[in-house]
Amino acid sequence: MIDISFFQVKKTYYQKPILESVSFDVLSGSKIGLIGRNGAGKTTLFKLMMNDELPDAGQVTLRKGLRLGFLEQLPDHRPGQTVKNLLDEGFSELHALRATLSELELRMSEDPQNTSLLKSYGEKLTLFEALGGYTTEVKLNEICQALKLVPLLDQPFESLSGGEKTRTLFGRLLLKAPDVLLLDEPTNHLDSDMLEWLERYLNLYDGTVIMISHDRYFLDLVAQSILELDQGYVRHYEGNYSWYAIEKEKQNELQLQQYLLQQKKVKAIEAAIKRFELWGTMGDNEKFFKKANQFKARLDKMDKVLPPDHGQLNYKLSLDSTSKSSKQLITLENLKLGYPGMTLLEHGHLSLFRGERLCLIGKNGAGKTTLFKAILGQCEPLDGLVRVGASATIGYIPQDIEFENADLSLHDWCIQTLSLSGGEARNLLAHYGFRDQEVFRRLSTLSGGERSRLKLIQISKSQSTLLLLDEPTNHMDIPSREQLEAMLSDFKGTLLMISHDRYLIEMIATGMVWLHDQTLERIDGGYEDYLTARSQVEQLAANTVPDKSGGASEKNTGVSNQYRKERPKTYQKEKLRLQQVEAEIVSTEDRLTLIEEALKAHASDFEKLTALSSELAALKEHHHALLEEWTELADIIEAAPKA
Known part of the structure; x- marks a missing residue:
């Protein structure tokens, strides 16, 4: 059954086409x-689905009676509203039905013989019961417990952190019980606990889910198919993000071949035009000019094939860290952080050495950003010592980027901040995707992703030896995240980052620092190792039995290395790699089939046969290696202890 259908939809803003003949169907339960890139039109698609916008052409059709629920990326300010008030909005339809039932009851008491009133009351009552009108308190309690909203119920919504706001709005959305969930960047600001809860919930959810997201790890674990919005057109790919990435690469290779082939034809036609025009001029013969015009018309009518990277921002971020720094860049000794009435960290110890890349992870509100501020000297410790190496040059990107003078243009900001000339500023901004009149935009008009890009430009010119990055991929689209990963991979200095972007962590981090229970715990390895350590701590806490004195039979002060080795892994990384290998096997088998067909077609071409045979042998070897890897991964996952 089709929930939502787009047919040849077009949408233009300020004479700029956003959607060009977009067509796709959304099936129930998908x-x-x-x-798509920031600004590609993804939120516009959501607005069209919700009838907040109308298409300039084409049709958007929703199944009759379909109920949509929308989780916005940037929530409206709600002055004076508490979390409980906002959650109660999830029952707005039930409140309206209850009011209608009360009105009908009053009218029926005045006119008990009116059968039409009785029929209407029965229909409304059936709908009220079907929507769970008598279980609202139970639902509210379940959602508050699951999303950890109980302590926040009486707090003003505007005072919440980004993650708390997201959880509150998602709770309101779930209480509405829509048929289709429209989620705009649902993982932004969520800590790892809530990310994993959200993934489990969506995988078990019976309805339809459409999620705008740049979180590739999340898309791998939840998405069953991908819609890519690029240059006004939508393409559909079956499978999760890893499958999409492989199929996209294959399509790009094919498109590049078609583009290069067409360019040869274009050059041949252009050469013919010049030749006939020259002959016409030399011989003063109108027939040659007529022939040249025929070739020009043929060129104009040609459906142009664009290169795969057409319209994309092609820039490369780079960091220069040639200067030497101290061997030990950060030292924390017996550190205590907090605010009046709240301790965030007690007896914190940490050493960060040159060349290390550590990820600081923990729940929202645990004190990660406060720790960064202490390292930067922006927050005075309650006790203990923070020492930064004397030769360390720090490059810092905060989670929320603000500029001292937001009325400056990008051009003037570069001149003042980076000490560049006007020409140098324009060239630098053009290299990083800010071109033409964009360089005169005010800093206040920049999106979150553009602010991050500008801050990275500043850091790339600072020759930093130590980077402190606080959720650097927030608001970045996938290509920008890949640029950041490439930059950090090439960076020769030292890195300490706060992030819940699991792709980034797996790509970059050489170790984890877990801030929990007012302690800092260092974990060798990546995100998977952090999950194992967290699972062990949670199990140890669950197994702790209070003694008669009101204490505990075991103290939750950490987990021994021996205990860690005995605990089973969650094998999340292996499961993700298994999906990627499966996609590569299918792609390789498709290529093998094509080569075998090409061998038959070129049976008399010795040079072609030699090249194809070499490629066939290499592909078969690669295919065999993939099958072996798949078998090993499948055995590991199969042998894993069941939860």
Whole structure:
């Protein structure tokens, strides 16, 4: 059954086409990842689905009676509203039905013989019961417990952190019980606990889910198909993000071949035009000019094939860290952090050495950003010592980027901040994707992703030896995240980052620092190792039995290395790699089939046969290696202890 259908939809803003003949169907129960660059029009698609916008052409059709629920990326300010007030809005339809039932009851008491009133009351009552009108308190309690909203119920919504706001709005959305969930960047600001809860919930959810997300790890674990919005057109890919990435690469290779082939034809036609025009001029013969015009018309009518990277921002971020720094860049000794009435960290110890890349992870509100501020000298410790190496040059990107003078243009900011000339500023901004009149935009008009890009430009010119990055991929689209990963991979200095972007962590981090229970715990390895350590701590806490004195039979002060080795892994990384290998096997088998067909077609071409045979042998070897890896991964996952 089709929930939502787009047919040849077009949409233009300020004479700029956003959607060009977009067509796709959303089937009931599907889990779809909607991806595309910032500004590509993804939120516009959501607005069209919700009838907040109308298409300039084409049709958007929704199944009759379909109920949509929308989780916005940037929530409205709600002055004076508490979390409980906002959650109660999830029952707005039930409140309206209850009011209608009360009105009908009053009218029926005045006119008990009116059968039409009785029929209407029965229909409304049936709908009220079907929507769970008598279980609202139970639902509210379940959602508050699951999303950890109980302590926040009486707090003003505007005072909440980004993650708390997201959880509150998602709770309100779930209480509405829509048929289709429209989620705009649902993982932004969520800590790892809530990310994993959200993934489990969506995988078990019976309805339809369409999610705008740049979180590739999340898309791999939840999405069953991908819709890519690129240059006004939508393409559909079956499978999760890893499958999409492989199929996209294959399509790009094919498109590049078609583009290069067409360019040869274009050059040949252009050469013919010049030749006939020259002959016409030399011989003063109108027939040659007529022939040249025929070739020009043929060129104009040609459907142009664009290169795969057409319209994309092609820039490369780079960091220069040639200067030497101290061997030990950060030292924390017996550190205590907090505020009046709240302790965030007690007896914190940490050493960060040159060349290390550590990820600081923990729940929202645990004190990660406060720790960064202490390292930067922006927050005075309650006790203990923070020492930064004397030769360390720090490059810092905060989670929320603000500029001292937001009325400056990008051009003037570069001149003042980076000490560049006007020409140098324009060239630098053009290299990083800010071109033409964009360089005169005010800093206040920049999106979150553009602010991050500008801050990275500043850091790239600072020759920093130590980077402190606080959720650097927030608001970045996938290509920008890949640029950041490439930059950090090439960086020769030292890195300490706060992030819940699991792709980034797996790509970059050489170790984890877990801030929990007012302690800092260092974990060798990546995100998977952090999950194992966290699972062990949670199990140890669950197994702790209070003694008669009101204490505990075991103290939750950490977990021994021996205990860690005995605990089973969650094998999340292996499961993700298994999906990627499966996609590569299918792609390789498709290529093998094509080569075998090409061998038959070129049976008399010795040079072609030699090249194809070499490629066939290499592909078969690669295919065999993939099958072996798949078998090993499958055995590991199969042998894993069941939860």
